[in-house]
Amino acid sequence: MKFLILGLLIFLTAACTTNNFDEAVNSINKEEIEKHVKLLSSDDFEGRAPDSKGEELTINYLKGEFERLGLKPANGNSYFQEINLVRIMSHASSKMIIEGRGKKIELNHADEFVAQSKHLTDEIEISDADLVFAGYGIVAPEYNWNDYADLDVKDKFVIVMVNDPGYHTKDSSLFTGNAMTYYGRWRYKYEEAARQGAAGIFVVHETGAAGYPWAVVRNGWTGEEFTLDSPDKNTNKSEIEGWFNLDKTREIFAAAGYNFDEELEKAKVRGYKGFNLGLKSSLIIKNDFSTSKSNNVLAVLEGSKHPDEYIFYMGHWDHMGIDTTLEGDQIYNGARDNAAGIASILEIAEAFSKLDKKPERSIVFFATAVEEQGLLGSAHYAANPIFPLNKTVAAINIDAPNVYGETSDITLIGYGQSELDNYVKRAAEMQNRNVHSDPTPEKGFYYRSDHFSFAKVGIPAIYLKSGNNHIHHGEDYIVNLLNDYTQNHYHEPSDEFYEDKWDLQGLVVDTQLLFKVGNELANNNDWPKWNEKSEFRAAREASLSK
Ligand SMILES: [Zn+2]
Numbered sequence: 424m425k426f427l428i429l430g431l432l433i434f435l436t437a438a439c440t441t442n443n444f445d446e447a448v449n450s451i452n453k454e455e456i457e458k459h460v461k462l463l464s465s466d467d468f469e470g471r472a473p474d475s476k477g478e479e480l481t482i483n484y485l486k487g488e489f490e491r492l493g494l495k496p497a498n499g500n501s502y503f504q505e506i507n508l509v510r511i512m513s514h515a516s517s518k519m520i521i522e523g524r525g526k527k528i529e530l531n532h533a534d535e536f537v538a539q540s541k542h543l544t545d546e547i548e549i550s551d552a553d554l555v556f557a558g559y560g561i562v563a564p565e566y567n568w569n570d571y572a573d574l575d576v577k578d579k580f581v582i583v584m585v586n587d588p589g590y591h592t593k594d595s596s597l598f599t600g601n602a603m604t605y606y607g608r609w610r611y612k613y614e615e616a617a618r619q620g621a622a623g624i625f626v627v628h629e630t631g632a633a634g635y636p637w638a639v640v641r642n643g644w645t646g647e648e649f650t651l652d653s654p655d656k657n658t659n660k661s662e663i664e665g666w667f668n669l670d671k672t673r674e675i676f677a678a679a680g681y682n683f684d685e686e687l688e689k690a691k692v693r694g695y696k697g698f699n700l701g702l703k704s705s706l707i708i709k710n711d712f713s714t715s716k717s718n719n720v721l722a723v724l725e726g727s728k729h730p731d732e733y734i735f736y737m738g739h740w741d742h743m744g745i746d747t748t749l750e751g752d753q754i755y756n757g758a759r760d761n762a763a764g765i766a767s768i769l770e771i772a773e774a775f776s777k778l779d780k781k782p783e784r785s786i787v788f789f790a791t792a793v794e795e796q797g798l799l800g801s802a803h804y805a806a807n808p809i810f811p812l813n814k815t816v817a818a819i820n821i822d823a824p825n826v827y828g829e830t831s832d833i834t835l836i837g838y839g840q841s842e843l844d845n846y847v848k849r850a851a852e853m854q855n856r857n858v859h860s861d862p863t864p865e866k867g868f869y870y871r872s873d874h875f876s877f878a879k880v881g882i883p884a885i886y887l888k889s890g891n892n893h894i895h896h897g898e899d900y901i902v903n904l905l906n907d908y909t910q911n912h913y914h915e916p917s918d919e920f921y922e923d924k925w926d927l928q929g930l931v932v933d934t935q936l937l938f939k940v941g942n943e944l945a946n947n948n949d950w951p952k953w954n955e956k957s958e959f960r961a962a963r964e965a966s967l968s969k
Contacts (some may be wrong), residue, residue: 444942447774451934453927455773459766460927461920463740464758470916471757472744473508473649473717473793482720485790488769492776497721497787498809504719506792506803507652511712512838513539515665519957521554523702526678530671536625537644538665540708543656549622549663550705553579554675557697558690559587560605560615560624561643565961566598569694574697577620580704582667582675583612586632588691590865595749597691599839602864603634605879605958613664623663623706627672629684634866640666649796651803652714663706678702717741719800720790721809724775726945728783733810734935734944735787735818735882736771737801737873738764739794743914752916759908759918763792763927764821767934768892774938782945784816791873792933794822801876813966817843817944817951819883820874825933827904828926830890833933836861837869840959841883842951843940850939854932861888881963883951885940 462468462484469477486502489680496502515538528537539871560583570583584591587607589598592740598604605611609626612859616624630636644666650657667675676683679700689695719739726732742757756762772788787810792800805812835847851858861868869875874884893900904924912918944951950967953960 428687443777443779447777448935448938450774450777451770451931451938452802453931456763456766456770456927456930456934458760459769460758463765464920466754466756468756470744470755471740471742473741473796474715475744478717478741478792482718482790484892485720485740485765485769485886489720489788490771492772494722494724494776494788494891495774497723502722504721504807504809506717506719506800507808508649508715508793508799509543509652510647510710510715511541511543511650511710512647514709514711515519515539518703518705521675521678521704523700524679526702528671528674528678529887530667533641533645535668535671536665538623538625538642538663538706538708538916539644539648540663540710541650541657541660542662542710543652543712545674545710547662547708547710548705549580549702552622552705554700554702554704555581555697556578556676556686556700557581557583558695558785559584559606560612560626562615563586563598563606563958565956565958570690570695570697571615571619572696575699575812576616578622579699580623580625580663581616581619581621582625582627582672582700583616584632584687584690585609585612585629586865590632591687592691597957599865602871603867605870608610608867608870609666612663617659617661621661623665624661624866625665625667627669628666629669631865634863637668649715649793649799651799652782663708675700675702690844717792717800719792719804722772722788722790724772724782724786725784726783727781730785731814732784733787733878734782734784734813735789735815735943736768736821736941737789737791737818737877738768738821739792739800739873740765740790741792741794741800743795746916749916755914756919759826760823760913761794763824763826763930767821767824767930767937771938771941775942782942784945786941786945794873798873798876801873805876805880809905812880812882814875815882816949817938818874818877818882819941820872820884820886821937822886824887825929826925826927827889827893827901828896828929829894829932830856830901830929831892831894832857832859832890833936834859834861834888834890836886836888840869840957841885841953843883843885845944846940846951847885847887847936849943853939854936856890856936862891878959879962881959881961881966883953883963887937889929891931
């Protein structure tokens with residue numbers, strides 16, 4: 424009898440350690456995901472704007488869930504990391520006048536140019552500054568490319584083309600060909616122009632190269648914005664940051680005696696030299712600003728063997744709040760963007776907390792704040808990390824995931840960036856699914872959500888999106904729903920939970936996949952690397968050598 428009981432105990436213990444993983448995987452279920460999504464995207468949560476009643480409700484809900492799962496607060500004894508913010512509204516002159524070589528060109532604000540200043544001062548004035556064309560405005564040592572070599576842009580307005588030479592030439596040996604690199608993003612171009620000492624920077628818009636129409640630029644650069652309240656009051660940025668539309672840029676170049684399209688043709692070739700257009704302009708911006716606060720939310724499950732090495736799951740809790748000027752529905756519920764992502768992370772957290780055999784490395788669950796205003800919560804964390812960046816093995820971001828049912832495939836944004844691709848492929852194989860790259864890499868989605876703040880400081884990061892092939896309804900079904908979302912619901916009050924269109928079983932399967940990816944990362948000694956061509960490789964190498 425004694426032996427029998429002992430035998431039974433041994434059998435049960437063995438069964439626990441082997442089968443409990445599947446039990447944890449299967450604990451990720453549709454009903455719970457739906458419960459989180461419905462609550463977070465309900466009108467009660469008021470669109471989850473930073474510094475609002477909606478924030479209060481959201482972060483306390485997350486705290487409550489993390490506590491319930493037995494996860495520890497990550498920031499000392501708090502689940503919150505406070506972020507000092509500034510709300511800023513730039514009012515640019517209604518016209519920008521460019522003069523020189525006997526010519527005069529007027530640009531109308533909002534339709535032909537946009538300009539903002541992140542400097543925390545009431546008035547920013549640039550007078551009689553030269554206009555300089557700097558090609559793509561890129562300095563990329565790994566591609567042996569420097570658009571600013573021997574070019575004087577100090578205290579001047581610099582004009583640069585959006586995207587990168589790889590996109591325009593489709594030459595896969597130039598940068599990453601058609602796929603956008605970080606060097607192609609306006610954000611990078613602003614940072615580089617500031618490093619070069621330019622007083623103002625204007626990116627030339629073209630719909631294909633930017634990945635969105637001028638309307639997105641107009642809306643994005645003419646309203647109130649949040650920015651981090653940095654100690655230097657943002658004086659490390661150029662005083663003025665903006666865009667020119669393509670037609671007006673052609674006019675400006677023509678006034679200076681150049682053909683913009685011909686110059687762009689030449690700028691695609693390594694060694695191109697930009698030039699001073701021989702034109703001048705002045706611009707005044709008045710800034711209204713006030714301080715504000717928001718909170719990142721972080722919980723940690725301590726690793727059993729390497730507690731000082733970290734795997735991050737991240738997704739933004741915030742959305743766009745309420746717009747009282749709208750007729751009808753005024754609440755931006757952000758159900759897919761990103762209540763669904765947060766729900767997915769909570770389910771992963773629950774699955775990890777259920778494991779009998781705890782992961783060897785620590786797992787951090789990070790609900791980021793102020794993503795919609797320019798990835799500010801994650802940027803704040805990257806600048807003020809709670810856990811050392813060079814002890815952070817990898818990050819997995821979930822933003823606006825699949826809500827339309829099970830797919831036989833999965834889209835990996837930034838496919839080819841790092842060795843993390845292999846982890847995703849292995850987990851997908853276990854589900855008999857295939858992994859493919861983003862069909863529109865020229866749109867630069869890899870640079871447009873929170874994992875990017877981690878990539879910039881060197882941490883390898885992945886970002887999955889919905890697959891395209893529904894297991895029952897085929898390819899067009901999902902693609903049509905995704906297009907419908909982009910056109911009618913993305914950043915609109917109608918981003919809500921739809922009983923008829925939504926089928927969260929797809930998110931269950933994708934969430935299980937990401938749980939497996941994190942679990943594998945947490946139980947080995949690998950430090951996945953960026954690939955040779957990745958623009959983030961240098962940052963990681965520098966960080967790890969510290
Ligand atoms: Zn989002």
